[in-house]
Amino acid sequence: MTDPSARPVRADARANEDKLLAAAALAFARDGAAATLKQIAKDAGVGVGTLYRRFPTREQLVDATYRYETSRLAARTSALLGELPADRALRSWMSDVLDYLAAKHGMADTLKSLLQSDERLGSRTREQLTGAVEEFRRAGVTQGVIRQDVPSRDILTALAGVTLVAGTSHQREQAERLLDLLMDGVTRSNGWRGDVERPAP
Incomplete structure (x- = not known):
């Protein structure tokens, strides 16, 4: 399927589109399949x-x-790294992933058919998110706060595992605890405390 957002639009139309996509993500996360246009x-x-x-x-x-939210999530790296040390930036981004998945779950029925009909959509998503994790990992290695021997793909796979077992809204507290455990294995210091100060979106 052709990406509808790929068509050229005026600045005001683009602004309206961004508003619609942001509102759609929130509605799908909140109401799931019951979200109305x-x-x-x-x-x-x-x-x-x-x-x-x-x-x-x-x-x-x-x-x-889905494309908008994936791109927005991947683009959060620069802002987070500009405000927080790399390990805390990565941990904050992981919480953003939970929000992203809430919207994704709300679109599940339609999204499933889209992913089946366009294999490139799923592979592009993996590339974008792996690239985001790699930015955090490289910055963390440079800062001496993230282990050098942990590949970004492994971090993303472990993150996916957390969302698989605790990906629903009522499991959010458990998911956050599991993310702290994941960070304990990714960071160079033992005993990740999880006291992350998350900047405003």
Whole structure:
């Protein structure tokens, strides 16, 4: 499927699109499959006609939202590394991943068919997220706070394992504890305390 967001748009249209995609991610995380396009448009502060002109079908909206959220998550590395030491930046990003997966779970039914029909979509997601982890890992190795012998793919795989066993909203506290255990194995100091100060999104 062609990425709907790939079409050139005016600056004001792009701003509306970003509002719609951000609102869609929140709605899918909050309401799951029950999220309605009408409510998403309302949350974004635009008319439902604006939504349908940009995303004529629910499938197109899910596709664009998934790509948007993946890119946004991958792009968080620079901001986090600019505000926190690399180990704490990575830990904060891991919590962002939990939020990302909440939206992904809410789009699960439609997203499953999209991933099956476009294998490149899944592989591109893995590449983007692995690249983000690698940025944290390299910075952490340079700063002496992250182990050099732990590949970024292993960190991402372990993170995926946490989300697999504790990926629902009511398991959030458990997931955060498991992320602290993961960080204890990734960092060079023993006894990761998990007292992460998370900057505002």
